[in-house]
Amino acid sequence: xxxxxxxxxxxxxxxxxKSASVRKGSTSFFHYMSxxxxxxxxxxxxxTSRNYATALRSFRTFCSVRNxxxxxxxxxxxxxxxxxxxxxxxxxxxxxxxxxxxxxxYNRGVSQGLAEQTHPFRKVYTGVExxxxxxxxxxxxxxxxxxxxxxxxxxxxxDMFIFSFLACGMPFVDMAYLTKSQIxxxxxxxxxxxxxxxxxxxxxxxxxxxxxxxxxxGRDYVFPVIKSGAGSVQAYSQYxxxxxxxxxxxxxxxxxxxxxxxxxSYVTRHSWASMAYADKVGLPVISxxxxxxxPQTTLIYVRDINDTALDSANKRIINxxxxxxxxxPLFKNSDSQ
Numbered sequence: 297x298x299x300x301x302x303x304x305x306x307x308x309x310x311x312x313x314k315s316a317s318v319r320k321g322s323t324s325f326f327h328y329m330s331x332x333x334x335x336x337x338x339x340x341x342x343x344t345s346r347n348y349a350t351a352l353r354s355f356r357t358f359c360s361v362r363n364x365x366x367x368x369x370x371x372x373x374x375x376x377x378x379x380x381x382x383x384x385x386x387x388x389x390x391x392x393x394x395x396x397x398x399x400x401x402y403n404r405g406v407s408q409g410l411a412e413q414t415h416p417f418r419k420v421y422t423g424v425e426x427x428x429x430x431x432x433x434x435x436x437x438x439x440x441x442x443x444x445x446x447x448x449x450x451x452x453x454x455d456m457f458i459f460s461f462l463a464c465g466m467p468f469v470d471m472a473y474l475t476k477s478q479i480x481x482x483x484x485x486x487x488x489x490x491x492x493x494x495x496x497x498x499x500x501x502x503x504x505x506x507x508x509x510x511x512x513x514g515r516d517y518v519f520p521v522i523k524s525g526a527g528s529v530q531a532y533s534q535y536x537x538x539x540x541x542x543x544x545x546x547x548x549x550x551x552x553x554x555x556x557x558x559x560x561s562y563v564t565r566h567s568w569a570s571m572a573y574a575d576k577v578g579l580p581v582i583s584x585x586x587x588x589x590x591p592q593t594t595l596i597y598v599r600d601i602n603d604t605a606l607d608s609a610n611k612r613i614i615n616x617x618x619x620x621x622x623x624x625p626l627f628k629n630s631d632s633q
Contacts, residue, residue, distance in 0.1 A: 321367035321411040326356060328366075328410065329401045342532040351397035354381070366411035369402055371419050378420045388425045395422050431570035432555070432563060434617045437461060439553040441502075441618070450552075453545040455506050456519060457564060462503045464495075464585035464610055465565030468542055472521040472535045476511050479518070479626065488587040495587050498607040501614040504626045568613065575616070577609045585610070 329352045336345035358377050374395070381391045399417045406413045441458055445451045460466045469489045478486045484497045499507075507518055516524045521538040522531045539561055546559035557563070565586060572582050585606055 322365050323405070323410045324363045325366050325369055325402070325405070326352065326362075326364050328405050329398075332401050332404065337529075340528050342529075347393060347397050348401060351394040354394055355398060366402070366405055369398075369416050370414070371416045374398075374416055374420045388421060392422050392424060395420050431567035432557060432559075434571070436553060436555050436557070437567070437617055439555070440549060443549070443552055445552075450545060450549060452510070452520070453542055454549055455509065456542065457546065457549070457559070459503060459506045460561075460564040461568055462501055462506075462610075462614060463497055464606075465568040466495075466497075467565065468539050468561040469535060470495075471519055472517070472538055473531070474518045475516050476518060477516075479507065479511075482625070491587055493587040495585070496606075497585070497610065499626060500607075500611050501618050501621060504624075507626060571613055571616075572609055575609075575612060577612075581606055581609050 329348060333345050333348045333352065336342075336348060355377060358380050359373075378391060378395065381394070395417060399422060402411075402416070403413075405411055437458070440454055443454060445454060456468070456471055460468070460471060463471075463484060467488065467490070470486055473489065474484075474486060478484060479499070482499050484499060484503070485495070487494050510520065511518045514524070522534045526534060543560055546561070549555075550557070550559045569582050569586060572585070
């Protein structure tokens with residue numbers, strides 16, 4: 297684990313002898329952003345902290361200076377930085393991610409009175425470019441399910457991939473943090489790490505079988521990604537290692553299954569949504585299943601959907617691929633193992 301020690305020095309106006317108007321904007325943007333990296337991590341927002349740290353490292357490399365004041369963050373500097381990133385072959389969405397991180401920290405500094413708002417990010421790209429994504433066909437998922445694997449690590453990755461699909465495209469992060477206490481009365485109930493939205497899915501098909509296979513006694517988490525008793529920092533580190541390993545192993549599974557498409561932790565979400573839409577499942581139901589935050593009109597419909605509609609939709613998709621299969625009750629409560 298890499299430890300970053302950041303020392304931030306604050307100087308009072310009395311000792312400096314300078315007026316507030318002169319001091320405003322002269323605070324080091326780099327130092328302030330470093331403190332925000334630490335603050336995000338200490339509050340458990342590890343992904344945000346990681347994004348800030350990556351953006352800061354990139355921006356610092358471009359600027360080639362030790363310190364940069366808030367007033368030096370200008371439209372022309374950011375435009376030059378954007379062009380520099382493009383010349384280095386950085387994709388547009390990554391560039392946008394860097395700039396959004398810098399903007400968020402800059403605006404927070406402005407709100408704390410460290411600088412005047414000059415809107416320096418107004419001329420650079422901070423949107424999200426749509427990427428072309430292709431869902432898997434049902435034949436690929438069936439081939440992955442049918443693979444005979446002697447390697448236990450590959451079996452785990454395959455089973456988590458199938459479980460993700462069965463659970464309406466459940467993200468890897470939510471599978472990694474999934475505990476037995478989130479499974480009761482025949483339902484899987486959790487909140488998405490990314491959006492905080494509550495997801496409630498009825499256990500269908502092979503979902504219960506996969507849970508039985510990995511929800512061993514003495515471990516809080518269903519899948520062996522995060523160790524029981526891990527603190528928040530350690531758990532996040534184990535999750536990051538887990539998703540990296542997961543994506544590497546998926547490439548091996550793709551070769552074994554004769555799949556030409558790139559398998560990643562996000563493929564199942566797109567695949568489930570594509571199949572559900574093709575099967576005439578309503579957009580509000582799909583939105584609810586994926587835990588998406590969509591335009592307000594869609595959210596109004598999503599709130600009014602009965603969970604039965606989602607259960608029925610997921611069951612139709614699973615039966616279409618894996619066939620109908622009666623599954624016995626999993627366990628009476630999460631602590632019975």
